[in-house]
Amino acid sequence: MSANGEQSGAFGFPHRHLLGIEGLSPLEIGFLLSLSQDYADRNDRGSGRSALLEGRTVINLFFENSTRTRTSFELAGKRLGADVINMQVGWSSIKKGETLIDTAMTLNAMHPDVLVVRHPDSGAVSLLSQKVDCAVINAGDGSHEHPTQALLDALTIIRRRGALKDLTIAICGDISHSRVARSNIHLLTTMGARVRAIAPPTLMPRAIERLGVEPHFDMRKGLADCDIVMMLRLQTERMQGSFVPSIREYFRFFGLDKEKLLAAKPDALIMHPGPMNRGVEIDSEIADDIDRSLIREQVEMGVVVRMACLDTLTRHLRPDVAPVGAAAS
Amino acid sequence: MKRPAKANGRVAYLNARLLDPESRLDAAGALLTEGTRIADFGPQLFAEGLPDGIEAVDCGGRCLAPGLVDMRVQLREPGEEHKETIESASLAAAAGGVTSMVALPNTEPIVDDVAGVEYIARRAREVKLVKVYTYGSVTRRLEGTEIIEIGLLTEFGALGFTDGTKAVASASVMSRALSYAKTFDRPIIQHPEEPSLASGVMNAGELATRLGLTGIPDIAEVMMLERDLRLVEMTGGRYHAAHLSCAKSVEAIRTAKARGLPVTCETAPHYFTLNETAVGDYRTFAKVSPPLRSEADRAAIAEAVADGTIDVIASDHSPHDADSKRLPFAMADFGVVGLESLLPLTLELAHKGAVGLLDALARVTCAPARVLGLEAGRLARGAPADLILFDPDKPRMLDPDAFRSKSKNSPFEGHPVQGEVLRTVVDGRVIFEA
Numbered sequence: 001m002s003a004n005g006e007q008s009g010a011f012g013f014p015h016r017h018l019l020g021i022e023g024l025s026p027l028e029i030g031f032l033l034s035l036s037q038d039y040a041d042r043n044d045r046g047s048g049r050s051a052l053l054e055g056r057t058v059i060n061l062f063f064e065n066s067t068r069t070r071t072s073f074e075l076a077g078k079r080l081g082a083d084v085i086n087m088q089v090g091w092s093s094i095k096k097g098e099t100l101i102d103t104a105m106t107l108n109a110m111h112p113d114v115l116v117v118r119h120p121d122s123g124a125v126s127l128l129s130q131k132v133d134c135a136v137i138n139a140g141d142g143s144h145e146h147p148t149q150a151l152l153d154a155l156t157i158i159r160r161r162g163a164l165k166d167l168t169i170a171i172c173g174d175i176s177h178s179r180v181a182r183s184n185i186h187l188l189t190t191m192g193a194r195v196r197a198i199a200p201p202t203l204m205p206r207a208i209e210r211l212g213v214e215p216h217f218d219m220r221k222g223l224a225d226c227d228i229v230m231m232l233r234l235q236t237e238r239m240q241g242s243f244v245p246s247i248r249e250y251f252r253f254f255g256l257d258k259e260k261l262l263a264a265k266p267d268a269l270i271m272h273p274g275p276m277n278r279g280v281e282i283d284s285e286i287a288d289d290i291d292r293s294l295i296r297e298q299v300e301m302g303v304v305v306r307m308a309c310l311d312t313l314t315r316h317l318r319p320d321v322a323p324v325g326a327a328a329s
Numbered sequence: 330m331k332r333p334a335k336a337n338g339r340v341a342y343l344n345a346r347l348l349d350p351e352s353r354l355d356a357a358g359a360l361l362t363e364g365t366r367i368a369d370f371g372p373q374l375f376a377e378g379l380p381d382g383i384e385a386v387d388c389g390g391r392c393l394a395p396g397l398v399d400m401r402v403q404l405r406e407p408g409e410e411h412k413e414t415i416e417s418a419s420l421a422a423a424a425g426g427v428t429s430m431v432a433l434p435n436t437e438p439i440v441d442d443v444a445g446v447e448y449i450a451r452r453a454r455e456v457k458l459v460k461v462y463t464y465g466s467v468t469r470r471l472e473g474t475e476i477i478e479i480g481l482l483t484e485f486g487a488l489g490f491t492d493g494t495k496a497v498a499s500a501s502v503m504s505r506a507l508s509y510a511k512t513f514d515r516p517i518i519q520h521p522e523e524p525s526l527a528s529g530v531m532n533a534g535e536l537a538t539r540l541g542l543t544g545i546p547d548i549a550e551v552m553m554l555e556r557d558l559r560l561v562e563m564t565g566g567r568y569h570a571a572h573l574s575c576a577k578s579v580e581a582i583r584t585a586k587a588r589g590l591p592v593t594c595e596t597a598p599h600y601f602t603l604n605e606t607a608v609g610d611y612r613t614f615a616k617v618s619p620p621l622r623s624e625a626d627r628a629a630i631a632e633a634v635a636d637g638t639i640d641v642i643a644s645d646h647s648p649h650d651a652d653s654k655r656l657p658f659a660m661a662d663f664g665v666v667g668l669e670s671l672l673p674l675t676l677e678l679a680h681k682g683a684v685g686l687l688d689a690l691a692r693v694t695c696a697p698a699r700v701l702g703l704e705a706g707r708l709a710r711g712a713p714a715d716l717i718l719f720d721p722d723k724p725r726m727l728d729p730d731a732f733r734s735k736s737k738n739s740p741f742e743g744h745p746v747q748g749e750v751l752r753t754v755v756d757g758r759v760i761f762e763a
Contacts, residue, residue, distance in 0.1 A: 022539065101655055121657030122541035123611030142659070144541030182541060206544060207535035 013312045017129045017136040020145035021186040029154070029187060032308055036155050039304035039311075053082035056113040056314060060086045061103070062139070063119040068274055068299070069139050069148075073116045076306035082113070100124055104131040113314055117141075122179075135313035137306075143177045149273055150183035152305040154191065156298050157228055160269060165192035170222050170264070171213075172198040172254065173232030173281050174243075176205045180273045181232055185211050198222035200254060202243045219254055223263040230271045231256055231282050239280065247280050257283040261292075269294050337364045340757065341379055342718070345388035347371075349395065349708035350691035360393055362714040365756035370708055388718055391751060394690055396428025396459075396715040398706045399671060400595065400697040401571060401643035403493075403664070404461070407448065408437025413648040413735045415449070418668065419458035421734040423761035425669040426750040427644075428715035429460040429698075429705045434471075435493030441466040441477045446485045458760045459753075460705070460715070467492045467506045467517060473499055476506050483513040488701045489569065491518035494618060494647075494663070496553055498524050503557060507566025516567040516593070516700060521554040521578070522619060530659050532605040532620040540611065542658060545620050547575035554578050558585045561592060569700055570594040572645050574619040576629035583638050593700045595641035598674035599665060599740065601631040607740055613654045613661035614740040617645075634692060635684040641700060642692040644671040648736030666734045670727055672719065673746035679721075680747050686721065718752040725749060 012031030021029070042048050058077040060070050070086060077084040089103065100119070107115065114135045117125045122142030129136040140146040154164060161167060169188055175181045175197045188195045189212040197208055198216045208215050216222030223229060234250065244250045251257075261268065270286060270293045278284045287293055342360045347370060360370035361383070379385055399422065405413035422430050432449060434440035440449065440463055453461035465482040467490045469475045479490055490510055497503045497519060506517050526549035531537050533544025554570055558581060561568045573579065573596045585592045599607075599617060604627040607615035615621060633639040647664025654661050671693060679689040698706030705715055724747050729739040753761035 099652065099655070100657060119657065121659050123659075124657035126611060127655075127657060142541050142657075179541060182539070205538040206533050207538050210535040211539065 011315060016313070017138075018147050018309055018313060019126050019129060019136065019138045021147045021150050021183045021190070022145065024190065026190055029151075029190060032151055032305070032312060033155055033158065035308040035312065036151065036301070036305045037158075039307045040155070040159070040301065043304060049079055049081075051081040052311060053077065053080040053113075053314060056082045056317070057111070058082045058084045058114045058116060058310065059107060059110075059112045060084065060116045060139075061089065061107065061118075062087065063089045063117075063124070064140070066118055066139070068302075069118065072299070072302040073139060073306050076303050076310055079303070080307055080310055082310070100128055101131055104128045108132040108134070113317060114310055137309055137313065140179050142179065143182070144179050145183045146179040147183050148302070148305055148309060149180050150187040151309070152298055152301040153184055153230065153271060153273070154187055155301045155305055156271065156294050157269075159297070159301075160294065161227065164188060166194070167227040168194045168196070168225060169228040169230065170196045170198055170226045171230045171232065172219065172222070172256065174203045174234050174238060175199045175208065175232070176203045177235065177238065178232050184230065185213055189213065196222050196226070198254070200244055200250070203238070219260050220263045223260060226264040226268050228269050228271065229256060229261070229264055233273065233275065234277060234281050251280055255279070255281055255283065256286055258286060261286060268292070271295065271298060274299070338757070339363045339368070339383045340386060341375060341383045342386050342388050342393050342716075343375060343379070344390060345393035345718070346390060347708065348392050348687060348690060350687045351695040351707040353687055354708065355687055357390070360708070360716070362716075362754070362757045365714055367708060367710060367712050367714050369710060392719050392721055394717055394719070395694045395706045395708055396717050396753060396755065397426050397672060397693045398697040398701075398703060399427045399430040399644050399646070399668065399693070400641060400701060401597070402430045402432055402646040402668065403648065404432045404436065404449075405648055406436065406452065411735070412650050412653075415452045415461060416456045416458075417733065417735045418646070418648075419453075419456050419461065421666070421668040421732060422459045423753045424733050424750065426672045426717040426719060426753055427459060427668055428717070428753060428755050429462065429703060430668070431488055431701065432461065432463040433491065433493040434464050434466040435495075439466055439471055440464070440487075441469050441471070443478070443481055443485050446482055446487050450486060459755055462486065462488050462701075462703070464489045464491045464518065466490065467497050468502060471495055473497060473502060476502065476509060479506070479510050479515065480513055483515050487515070488703070489516045489518050491571070492520065494520055496520045496522050496524055500556060500560065504560045504564060507560055507568060508564040511564065511566040514567070514702070516569045518569045518571055519553070519557055520572070521550050521557065521570050523549045523553045526552075530616065530620070531608050532622050534605065534623065536605050536608065540608070540658075547577055547622060547626065550575055550619055551577040551581055554581050558590060558592065561585070561590050565591065567591045568593075572597050572600065572619060572643070573630065573633075573639060574600045575622045575626040579629050579633040579638055582633075586638065593640045595643045595697070596630050596634060596639050597643055597645035597667065598671060601627060601634055601678065602674055603627065603740060608658075611658040612740065613656065613658055614665060614738050616658060616661050616663055617647075617665055618663035631678065631683055634678060635688070637688070640692070641697045642671070642675050643697065644668050646734075648734055649738045650736055654738050664738065666729070666732060666736050666739050668734060669732045670739060670741055670746075672750060673727065673748040674741070676721055676748040677746060714754055714757040716754040717750055719748060719750045721748050723747060723749040
């Protein structure tokens, strides 16, 4: 399937928005991943730019600080020829009374084609999507989902290992508060991987096994025979006393170092969504090991995955390209 | 619609199905009101014809029962009149068949002094629809530290004492309040929830994990309840647990009652009608405190209502305007409006066969009246003529847009129910007619 729309056959992503991975079918996830792979190949060939979204407007609406994700979406939009506008909304102005709905209405009146939204509250992006006419991509909502991160993680793994099916993948760290963990759990289990969650009990959400993962509280046992180790960032405000007693205690039991990594398969690969807290959840030596660490590649895949998502969610605007399926998301 | 009662005007309700949950009367018959009181009633009344000079109302075989007593209502007046006023809540109550309602003291200002109680009473007299009572707070400014003038407020008509939607968290304050209020034979009404475990926004469990929302475990409720039951045992004070939501709490109350403690409790219709899945895709209208629980909890609450472990059903009417609810789930306010859905949702238990019609009605009439020592909630000669005429079977969909309440935050939009209030009478005055 090629990105400029010469493909025939049914369109493989019949949703108006990308709000989360939960509920997507293996075919829909496969569609986004294969399109992302196309973009990656084109990038490798040096033909990454296109005018596919020329004259289209993408607004990055960020209610939370982010450099990486915002830049990645910005670059993806620009590579496709779209006009990209960044809006950073301070949390304080939200508290002051302009509601999320007001913001959505205002932006909607500017007729964007895609809204890329990050918000510190779970469900906020879904709420906003109900009030606007354009496509919405969730760039992270609270502790709920961060679908493009899961897609880029999956693409990174697939490029190294060929497929997700039957891999054993450990997700380690603050599972409770992590949208990255949730999106990855949904994606990886849907695609047939075995997923383990490793965390101290205070950072392991209730009933996590109901999401199809195996919980572990001992990192060595959790890492045994793993193909992939995904580390999560531990937020500063949770480091001291409230959820874990101290940084050094956390690193001692849940930080990834050479010694704990021995439990995993000898060729196990290491991932991290960034930004890393070196010496908190991951040892520098491992983070920088170019044979084991996929961290740089994850960032690279971020751009192509977001190109694929922008392409997919604007296809209804290019009726010559592909028919749109059911419009609901 | 409003008709003044003639001073000693007599109205005969003929051809009615008389329902009195307290005496367990369920029979065809008639009822006579004289002025503000019930003069007589029974199967034989007017069997030989109606004397002259009495206004006759043909009930067409429909149910005539005592008006509902809703012991947990937030009026929002004074302070948040954009959400509800005593007048709009009274109109909602009248339409819902509620003839007496009791307000929580968590207004602005808080009802923690005599002036607050007098204000509510004066506004209720001005509005002159349903009977409006109030609780006083347990502690000054709801701060949880100093107890208020329980004796004086009782003299001025406060029916009980509660910190409203906040738990009295300190065991020593609760202990003092229980023993002190005992002197005045007033109950302490607790929102049973351990605050340090209740910083979440929905029931803790799989759904909260999936939605990335912080959970409130059922243990937060039952551990506060169990603590309080120990204090009741020690002090002998009267204790009423508000809006129970989970199976564990039902068990704790069952044990306490078996041991003879002076304990009563209540739930709200959403806790036996809905479970946590109503939150679905972050529906803030299903955000309530305590949170909607699991299906097993919902079933346990329904069962406890049926077997009488739960004495009372109250609406827990909590009006919120759109701006307080159209927000990300974590930021939205807790609560649902309930005055106009209390009767049909309670009747649903009877329609499902879980409980008899008289028992269902008892939970919203004589039982709350008994907890509060109110002369209400029963058919008796000389009792106030606070009555409802209703059709228990009329099928319809609940439509919050048609509610008289200023706020429409109900999770029951489109919910199919049976039962409709046809007429509401307070002190012999017709204050609502469908």
